Amino acid sequence: MVCATPWIRGWAMNSDSILSIRDLQVSFKTFDGDVRAVNGFNLDIGASETVGLVGESGCGKSVTAKAILGLLPKKAAMVDGQILFRNQELLQLPEKEMLRIRGNDISMIFQEPMTSLNPVMKIGDQIAEALVLHQDLSWTQARKKAIEMLDRVHIPSPEVRVGNYPHSLSGGMRQRAMIAMALSCQPALLLADEPTTALDVTIQAQIMELMLQLQTKLNTAILLITHDLGLIAESAERVLVMYAGRVVEEAMVADLFHDPLHPYTKGLLGSVPVLGAKFKSGSKSLDEIPGVVPSLFNLPDGCAFHPRCPKAMDICRKEMPPQTLFEPDRKVSCWLTTEKGVDHDAA
Amino acid sequence: MASQNTELLPAAEAVGSSQWQRGVAKLLRNRAAVVGGIIIVIFLLSALFAPILYPGNPNAPNLIHSLERPSASHLLGTDQLGRDILGRILYGGRVSLTIALGSVAMGMIFGIPLGLVSGYFGGKTDFLVQRLTDIMLSFPPFILALALVAVLGVGLKNTLISVGIAGIPHTIRITRGCVLSIREQVYVEAARAVGTRDSVILVRHILPNVMVPIIVNSTLFLGMAILFAAGLGFLGVGIQPPTPEWGTMLGSGRSYLFAAPHVATFPGIAIFLVVLGFNLLGDGLRDALDPRMGYE
Amino acid sequence: MARYFFGRLISTIPVLLGITLFLFFILRALPGDPAAVIAGQTATDTEIELIRHQLGLDKPVIVQYKIFMTRLVMLDLGNSTRTQNPVIEEIRPRLVNTVLLALVATLIACILGIPAGIVAAVRPYTWMDNLVTILALFGMSMPAFWLGLMLIVIFSVNWHILPVGGAGGIEYLVLPAITLAAYLIASIARNTRSSMMETLSQDYITTAHAKGVSEKVVIWRHALKNSFIPIITVIGLQFGSLLGGTVLTETVFAWPGIGRLLVSSILGRDYPMIQGIILVFALLFVLTNILVDLIYVFLDPKVRYG
Numbered sequence: 049m050v051c052a053t054p055w056i057r058g059w060a061m062n063s064d065s066i067l068s069i070r071d072l073q074v075s076f077k078t079f080d081g082d083v084r085a086v087n088g089f090n091l092d093i094g095a096s097e098t099v100g101l102v103g104e105s106g107c108g109k110s111v112t113a114k115a116i117l118g119l120l121p122k123k124a125a126m127v128d129g130q131i132l133f134r135n136q137e138l139l140q141l142p143e144k145e146m147l148r149i150r151g152n153d154i155s156m157i158f159q160e161p162m163t164s165l166n167p168v169m170k171i172g173d174q175i176a177e178a179l180v181l182h183q184d185l186s187w188t189q190a191r192k193k194a195i196e197m198l199d200r201v202h203i204p205s206p207e208v209r210v211g212n213y214p215h216s217l218s219g220g221m222r223q224r225a226m227i228a229m230a231l232s233c234q235p236a237l238l239l240a241d242e243p244t245t246a247l248d249v250t251i252q253a254q255i256m257e258l259m260l261q262l263q264t265k266l267n268t269a270i271l272l273i274t275h276d277l278g279l280i281a282e283s284a285e286r287v288l289v290m291y292a293g294r295v296v297e298e299a300m301v302a303d304l305f306h307d308p309l310h311p312y313t314k315g316l317l318g319s320v321p322v323l324g325a326k327f328k329s330g331s332k333s334l335d336e337i338p339g340v341v342p343s344l345f346n347l348p349d350g351c352a353f354h355p356r357c358p359k360a361m362d363i364c365r366k367e368m369p370p371q372t373l374f375e376p377d378r379k380v381s382c383w384l385t386t387e388k389g390v391d392h393d394a395a
Numbered sequence: 396m397a398s399q400n401t402e403l404l405p406a407a408e409a410v411g412s413s414q415w416q417r418g419v420a421k422l423l424r425n426r427a428a429v430v431g432g433i434i435i436v437i438f439l440l441s442a443l444f445a446p447i448l449y450p451g452n453p454n455a456p457n458l459i460h461s462l463e464r465p466s467a468s469h470l471l472g473t474d475q476l477g478r479d480i481l482g483r484i485l486y487g488g489r490v491s492l493t494i495a496l497g498s499v500a501m502g503m504i505f506g507i508p509l510g511l512v513s514g515y516f517g518g519k520t521d522f523l524v525q526r527l528t529d530i531m532l533s534f535p536p537f538i539l540a541l542a543l544v545a546v547l548g549v550g551l552k553n554t555l556i557s558v559g560i561a562g563i564p565h566t567i568r569i570t571r572g573c574v575l576s577i578r579e580q581v582y583v584e585a586a587r588a589v590g591t592r593d594s595v596i597l598v599r600h601i602l603p604n605v606m607v608p609i610i611v612n613s614t615l616f617l618g619m620a621i622l623f624a625a626g627l628g629f630l631g632v633g634i635q636p637p638t639p640e641w642g643t644m645l646g647s648g649r650s651y652l653f654a655a656p657h658v659a660t661f662p663g664i665a666i667f668l669v670v671l672g673f674n675l676l677g678d679g680l681r682d683a684l685d686p687r688m689g690y691e
Numbered sequence: 692m693a694r695y696f697f698g699r700l701i702s703t704i705p706v707l708l709g710i711t712l713f714l715f716f717i718l719r720a721l722p723g724d725p726a727a728v729i730a731g732q733t734a735t736d737t738e739i740e741l742i743r744h745q746l747g748l749d750k751p752v753i754v755q756y757k758i759f760m761t762r763l764v765m766l767d768l769g770n771s772t773r774t775q776n777p778v779i780e781e782i783r784p785r786l787v788n789t790v791l792l793a794l795v796a797t798l799i800a801c802i803l804g805i806p807a808g809i810v811a812a813v814r815p816y817t818w819m820d821n822l823v824t825i826l827a828l829f830g831m832s833m834p835a836f837w838l839g840l841m842l843i844v845i846f847s848v849n850w851h852i853l854p855v856g857g858a859g860g861i862e863y864l865v866l867p868a869i870t871l872a873a874y875l876i877a878s879i880a881r882n883t884r885s886s887m888m889e890t891l892s893q894d895y896i897t898t899a900h901a902k903g904v905s906e907k908v909v910i911w912r913h914a915l916k917n918s919f920i921p922i923i924t925v926i927g928l929q930f931g932s933l934l935g936g937t938v939l940t941e942t943v944f945a946w947p948g949i950g951r952l953l954v955s956s957i958l959g960r961d962y963p964m965i966q967g968i969i970l971v972f973a974l975l976f977v978l979t980n981i982l983v984d985l986i987y988v989f990l991d992p993k994v995r996y997g
Binding site for chain 3: 531533542630631666
């Protein structure tokens with residue numbers, strides 16, 4: 049049917065990408081042994097692109113983001129692979145240089161605005177801090193700029209809010225403040241780790257809209273990490289699906305939703321309830337993927353998904369499928385779609 | 396939709412026994428706690444077998460050998476009345492053990508029921524008990540023990556009672572705090588909804604959960620009790636000579652500090668080691684059994 | 692803020708009342724007759740009765756309490772049965788000495804304990820952390836009076852650099868202050884360590900790192916203020932132990948404070964004195980707790996700005 053070209057490891061940085069990750073491996077040393085949280089992760093992000101990274105809790109998405117910024121605990125985490133940002137190999141960079149990149153060229157916002165802001169520091173000061181550090185402003189100048197930033201994220205009465213503490217703001221406003229803080233130095237890349245998960249649905253929409261607006265203005269690329277497929281469908285251009293530390297499928301958003309290739313992706317999309325639709329099997333209950341996500345201490349041999357895969361073959365149990373390029377802009381890690389597989393899914 | 400858990404537990408385990416098993420395993424991995432435990436065991440054994448380890452009367456004066464430095468015949472030397480210090484320390488261990496266990500037991504016997512009742516039933520009982528506890532806690536603990544000794548008098552029994560009473564308010568507070576947090580749990584509400592009597596709820600559901608922080612704090616308090624008793628003894632208002640108590644021995648040895656410092660040094664080391672043992676063990680217990688239980 | 696302060700002061704009044712009640716009644720629960728003790732062993736019954744009448748001990752207990760409270764408000768704590776001087780007069784000069792000792796000890800404890808705790812928290816499980824943890828455990832297990840005696844042996848007997856006891860210049864303050872501070876240093880170090888470790892594991896610290904803030908600045912600007920609140924609370928709680936410790940330390944070093952006075956009063960059965968000194972100790976403790984509450988309020992913006 050369709051041929052696949054194996055993706056060459058160590059592929060040189062795509063000239064359009066500002067961030068290129070190749071074969072990222074992250075392991076944690078725990079008392080009960082080593083845990084492989086990320087197992088061969090590849091990614092390219094171009095300037096101003098919005099890329100989604102989707103997966104369930106514990107699949108390694110947050111760990112990946114933190115690894116990019118070097119935020120993982122140095123003693124407990126072993127990070128390997130290549131992370132190229134504008135021709136700099138981030139994993140080899142000395143800490144002093146990383147400090148300059150964080151908050152400045154690459155920023156990150158987090159899931160819980162309640163706990164992600166320092167409760168004893170004024171909002172304005174927290175935003176100003178980034179400006180003082182990276183843009184060489186004085187604290188007075190930075191605080192003025194902070195008011196501007198608060199205005200940009202549509203927080204009313206910014207001159208007053210600048211002197212407030214986080215507990216006086218609502219969840220949505222806190223997240224806006226976080227965004228203001230992250231975008232204050234106009235980074236080239238924003239890592240957004242579940243930015244709307246902790247917010248009400250209506251606020252979610254507002255926040256996403258704000259982020260996309262600012263992205264266009266500031267020319268920032270966004271890596272949107274979430275478990276919410278709906279969010280991806282609305283906001284991202286390209287999407288990566290992650291399972292047990294690996295990317296199992298990567299595609300343009302429209303392609304993924306229209307024609308998923310990996311059994312896991314199919315399962316994910318199939319299990320999203322749709323109002324009024326009849327389920328394929330004719331039953332009245334939701335289709336679910338049988339089984340549970342494997343413990344990272346005890347990953348299955350071969351393809352990590354094979355115990356739950358309806359189309360698992362012998363080779364799936366023995367060998368891990370490589371990430372293969374399958375049509376331009378389509379990558380899948382599945383034996384079904386490579387030449388080695390015997391059974392090709394006709395759909 | 397697939398489960399959100401990344402960690403696959405083999406089966407849903409009952410909280411009760413496995414929690415203890417895990418706790419004990421974790422405790423044994425903690426080297427400091429194990430050292431503490433060993434110290435305590437040595438302490439207990441030496442106190443129990445004191446008559447065998449040191450046959451003879453540790454209180455009998457032997458003035459010819461007064462204030463001798465440590466030697467082969469007297470491993471830790473002799474005190475001002477010629478008595479063997481090592482023997483007195485061994486027997487002193489019995490005294491310290493008695494006071495420690497007695498006062499902690501007192502604290503539990505009075506403190507736990509009061510805390511349970513106060514926390515569970517609330518209302519006027521709670522208010523009264525709380526105000527009483529507040530008042531007792533307004534006194535620095537050692538000062539409170541001193542005041543009680545001033546009232547009751549000196550000696551082993553009174554020292555035990557004073558130290559015991561000084562520990563009651565703390566026990567009440569811990570118990571009550573624990574009860575308050577458990578009381579709101581759904582399973583307590585469920586038990587009540589089914590019609591279980593309060594007394595049964597208290598004993599079956601609440602008490603076992605209270606025991607965890609109580610055990611941790613009691614271990615630490617055992618050390619404190621020994622320090623308190625020794626302090627009272629040192630000042631001369633605790634256990635009286637000739638009964639060997641480490642603090643009292645320190646107090647009497649104080650006058651000979653220049654000529655024979657060993658008389659005061661060794662009892663102090665004994666106190667230090669035993670209290671250290673209880674602290675190590677107590678800390679280890681706290682880390683091993685649920686650290687979330689919210690106590691000092 | 693002022694309103695909060697005032698409110699706290701008001702709420703301590705019932706507690707203070709309770710303290711006086713408690714003290715009053717337990718001191719009168721004594722198995723024995725203070726009048727007889729004061730009169731001496733050879734006194735006749737009439738003489739004892741006379742003294743009892745003088746002390747007002749023949750009146751009903753409630754009346755006694757009323758008299759006691761009225762006198763208390765006028766700062767009349769009675770007279771010492773040993774020196775016949777007013778209790779207040781005996782306490783006043785010595786109180787200054789005790790407070791001085793306690794404050795210096797607290798200062799030493801903060802200066803040594805807090806940095807130690809921070810270092811241990813920032814480099815957990817390294818040799819520095821282990822050293823701090825071990826030393827802190829030692830400090831909490833050591834009987835203060837024994838430590839004092841050992842320090843005397845080392846510094847006064849063997850090396851002759853510091854005096855054995857008494858008061859005078861600053862050299863007399865050194866050993867007592869260190870002895871008294873030992874337990875508190877250990878306590879503060881441990882609590883700073885755990886408080887800092889708790890703070891450093893919070894999400895907002897990750898946010899600060901993600902902003903590109905260096906480790907030193909993260910500790911100084913972001914973590915410390917958050918950690919301080921529990922530390923201050925602990926200092927307040929431990930101040931009680933510190934006050935209790937003054938009794939022992941003053942005895943060891945013959946420091947002329949109310950702690951040593953309390954001991955001699957107990958041995959001499961000077962009940963008005965005992966009562967007075969314990970009241971003063973309790974009052975000091977309560978006031979310190981209010982002070983700690985105020986500092987707490989000042990540090991925590993949630994309480995301050997609502």
